[in-house]
Amino acid sequence: MKIVYFDDMSQDDLDTKYLNRGDTANNEIDAIVDQILKEVKRRGDAALQEYTLKFDGVTLSNIRVSQEEVEEAFSKVEPEFVAILKEAKENIWYYHEKQKQNSWFRNPSENIILGQMVTPLERIGIYVPGGKAAYPSTVLMNAIPALVAGVDSIAMVSPPNKEGKLNPYVLVAANLCGVREIYKVGGAQSIGALAFGTKTIPPVDKIVGPGNSYVAMAKKKVYGSVDIDMIAGPSEICILADNKGNATFIAADLLSQAEHDEDAGVILVTTSQELAEKVQEEVKRQAALLIRKEIIQKSLKNHGYIFVVPDLEIGFRLVNKIAPEHLELMVDSPFDALSKIKNAGAIFLGAYSPEPLGDYFAGPNHTLPTGGTARFSSPLGVDDFIKKSSIIYYNRSALDQARDQIIYFAEKEGLTAHANAIRVRDKG
Amino acid sequence: MKIVYFDDMSQDDLDTKYLNRGDTANNEIDAIVDQILKEVKRRGDAALQEYTLKFDGVTLSNIRVSQEEVEEAFSKVEPEFVAILKEAKENIWYYHEKQKQNSWFRNPSENIILGQMVTPLERIGIYVPGGKAAYPSTVLMNAIPALVAGVDSIAMVSPPNKEGKLNPYVLVAANLCGVREIYKVGGAQSIGALAFGTKTIPPVDKIVGPGNSYVAMAKKKVYGSVDIDMIAGPSEICILADNKGNATFIAADLLSQAEHDEDAGVILVTTSQELAEKVQEEVKRQAALLIRKEIIQKSLKNHGYIFVVPDLEIGFRLVNKIAPEHLELMVDSPFDALSKIKNAGAIFLGAYSPEPLGDYFAGPNHTLPTGGTARFSSPLGVDDFIKKSSIIYYNRSALDQARDQIIYFAEKEGLTAHANAIRVRDKG
Numbered sequence: 001m002k003i004v005y006f007d008d009m010s011q012d013d014l015d016t017k018y019l020n021r022g023d024t025a026n027n028e029i030d031a032i033v034d035q036i037l038k039e040v041k042r043r044g045d046a047a048l049q050e051y052t053l054k055f056d057g058v059t060l061s062n063i064r065v066s067q068e069e070v071e072e073a074f075s076k077v078e079p080e081f082v083a084i085l086k087e088a089k090e091n092i093w094y095y096h097e098k099q100k101q102n103s104w105f106r107n108p109s110e111n112i113i114l115g116q117m118v119t120p121l122e123r124i125g126i127y128v129p130g131g132k133a134a135y136p137s138t139v140l141m142n143a144i145p146a147l148v149a150g151v152d153s154i155a156m157v158s159p160p161n162k163e164g165k166l167n168p169y170v171l172v173a174a175n176l177c178g179v180r181e182i183y184k185v186g187g188a189q190s191i192g193a194l195a196f197g198t199k200t201i202p203p204v205d206k207i208v209g210p211g212n213s214y215v216a217m218a219k220k221k222v223y224g225s226v227d228i229d230m231i232a233g234p235s236e237i238c239i240l241a242d243n244k245g246n247a248t249f250i251a252a253d254l255l256s257q258a259e260h261d262e263d264a265g266v267i268l269v270t271t272s273q274e275l276a277e278k279v280q281e282e283v284k285r286q287a288a289l290l291i292r293k294e295i296i297q298k299s300l301k302n303h304g305y306i307f308v309v310p311d312l313e314i315g316f317r318l319v320n321k322i323a324p325e326h327l328e329l330m331v332d333s334p335f336d337a338l339s340k341i342k343n344a345g346a347i348f349l350g351a352y353s354p355e356p357l358g359d360y361f362a363g364p365n366h367t368l369p370t371g372g373t374a375r376f377s378s379p380l381g382v383d384d385f386i387k388k389s390s391i392i393y394y395n396r397s398a399l400d401q402a403r404d405q406i407i408y409f410a411e412k413e414g415l416t417a418h419a420n421a422i423r424v425r426d427k428g
Numbered sequence: 429m430k431i432v433y434f435d436d437m438s439q440d441d442l443d444t445k446y447l448n449r450g451d452t453a454n455n456e457i458d459a460i461v462d463q464i465l466k467e468v469k470r471r472g473d474a475a476l477q478e479y480t481l482k483f484d485g486v487t488l489s490n491i492r493v494s495q496e497e498v499e500e501a502f503s504k505v506e507p508e509f510v511a512i513l514k515e516a517k518e519n520i521w522y523y524h525e526k527q528k529q530n531s532w533f534r535n536p537s538e539n540i541i542l543g544q545m546v547t548p549l550e551r552i553g554i555y556v557p558g559g560k561a562a563y564p565s566t567v568l569m570n571a572i573p574a575l576v577a578g579v580d581s582i583a584m585v586s587p588p589n590k591e592g593k594l595n596p597y598v599l600v601a602a603n604l605c606g607v608r609e610i611y612k613v614g615g616a617q618s619i620g621a622l623a624f625g626t627k628t629i630p631p632v633d634k635i636v637g638p639g640n641s642y643v644a645m646a647k648k649k650v651y652g653s654v655d656i657d658m659i660a661g662p663s664e665i666c667i668l669a670d671n672k673g674n675a676t677f678i679a680a681d682l683l684s685q686a687e688h689d690e691d692a693g694v695i696l697v698t699t700s701q702e703l704a705e706k707v708q709e710e711v712k713r714q715a716a717l718l719i720r721k722e723i724i725q726k727s728l729k730n731h732g733y734i735f736v737v738p739d740l741e742i743g744f745r746l747v748n749k750i751a752p753e754h755l756e757l758m759v760d761s762p763f764d765a766l767s768k769i770k771n772a773g774a775i776f777l778g779a780y781s782p783e784p785l786g787d788y789f790a791g792p793n794h795t796l797p798t799g800g801t802a803r804f805s806s807p808l809g810v811d812d813f814i815k816k817s818s819i820i821y822y823n824r825s826a827l828d829q830a831r832d833q834i835i836y837f838a839e840k841e842g843l844t845a846h847a848n849a850i851r852v853r854d855k856g
Contacts, residue, residue: 133842227804259845346818356846364818376655378816388806390774390792414561417687418784
């Protein structure tokens, strides 16, 4: 990791010089995804079959996961892991439950009712990546906020392996959440199916979940006819530490992000030159012992920075400018520091709240805004699975009283039919 | 308006056959907007000047609105309109205030704190269209939720007229809201300036406000580096009425939407054949008397439908499938009907709550999801100007207790550096 002295917050080249964020347009993927979506829209299930053969190397007569397949999955998963999944589910449920919002009404006068009605989305789709690693945590983190919000109908899609099976850990996690509608289809084709619907898969109102660049591009393209969650960029961690920071802990946490992806962003901001050097050494030492060290070393080389700042105030400003996905506050009084943080997806306080705690277990969602979008975006949560409707009730007397003002306003905006809609009620 | 008998909710061609919603891709606008954004990014203020000359026909040495210009605007606006604006501002503030969300914490055990911190966006931009009509309501409806959310810094942009001036009603509305940073620049170039920043206009975190197709395209293109509100399609009204509906009121309300735009969607859903015919007549009669009758007649011809349904239950299902921007419930017990409504931007209850009431005055926002996006989107509101951060604090004892589960989970997902970040704390 490179050590950089950072004392000039006026410099605007943070993004371009260090963070290397920005567009990753890819015309080739664009064209392929366009074609896949078009075919799925036009030919439905037949197109799904063809692409599943082409990309996943298997032909499936029935893409819906059966009860037998779920039972088979349970037989393959260790009972102690089922217990851990249940505990994680409870923690995640407990946290998200607090995010529920209520409908409300106000009465500005006895003749008027104004309100906001909160309703769940009717039907959503969850994408769960396939490949070698199993991601049961993806299932929990996407399904539980939808369930808490009250979504009735949840469809899950995931690409099958060459034997036409889904990962048993993923199936078990889905079953524990009560997700019963699961399809063995992945890639851009599955996004097309969820968005447009096919004979087998009824269309949804929103698609959530992580995926490769084809899936991300497909989600971007269907956005508008359905809603999507954020398009996640590479994972990021930023740790803010003063001179009391523990170099071993800090290095381990930085490395836990670096193992995700060669493009992962790994940043330490510290007031201590001594700590900076210790972490630099410690990262080297620990990285050499880790299984995913090749990925880690690329990520550190390209996206690993230790910024040494003159004081914590400049540290806070730098952190807010970075707007990291994950922020660890390894400072003397982390709760005092909280009020200085404006932009961050998830904030971990103190030495015993390492980022991996948030990935599976503590309860908050692990789907977080990346690439600086924490400036304006929030973690995935119950909010993503509800929508609001304004409620307006005036009785005749209330409308009479507001009559002149509305007519004046409408005519000032040149909209005389609006004024007419008020006037016709004079005689009503 | 065409009368259509609608009793078969299984038909899937509602969108394509009647509502005519969907993509309105325009490659020419696409290319022009790309070029404008590129130039603004590269050359900043110089590009703004050139495009302002090209599109607005005026050269401005200083695009920022001065105190003198605001005073001049006040001298041109009727004092009674200033009073109405103030009253509308109070109503809108009163409604949006209730939308504020609080940060919260939970303690699942005495060693754990989990929470969610709510913070306002730091800086936003508001686009206000120019042209002949003045839209002071746009200013109120976009600025007030941002102010209630606690946004510190608001920039407003609007295209100047040939004399290099902004509409005085718009300036007065902005001043009443406390918006002091106003620029005389419009079109795609102003969106580029807000997104990337120029020497004169510092960049923002989110851009809101309606605009023509160039503005909408530009917003779509900068989305990601900044946030945007929804891309609004043509305005829509849907009225659900039983046999007690007042044909005069219904016709007037339908026409008030139709005058917005030749593409406006205008729909009555009713259980009464008799009412359907009366409204059809009444629409003809009233339309002939209205100033904007040419726009109205085109909108009615292309997008005006009266759906006669066998009963209210099918009516509710049809309404939910349409997911209209504005819904008026002109039924016997509108509050009872509310629980049947799942998808609608704003819901107006009873005979004396006409849609124009919501455009200016009652308080709820007039920026609403169009084109069926009420299935998953909400009215513009305070939510659009805040973001949330997850808060996670475990002390050593809490982490010790969760240690085994997290390590097991991480290793099951193949992420051993995650497990390592927990293990190093054993010795801490």
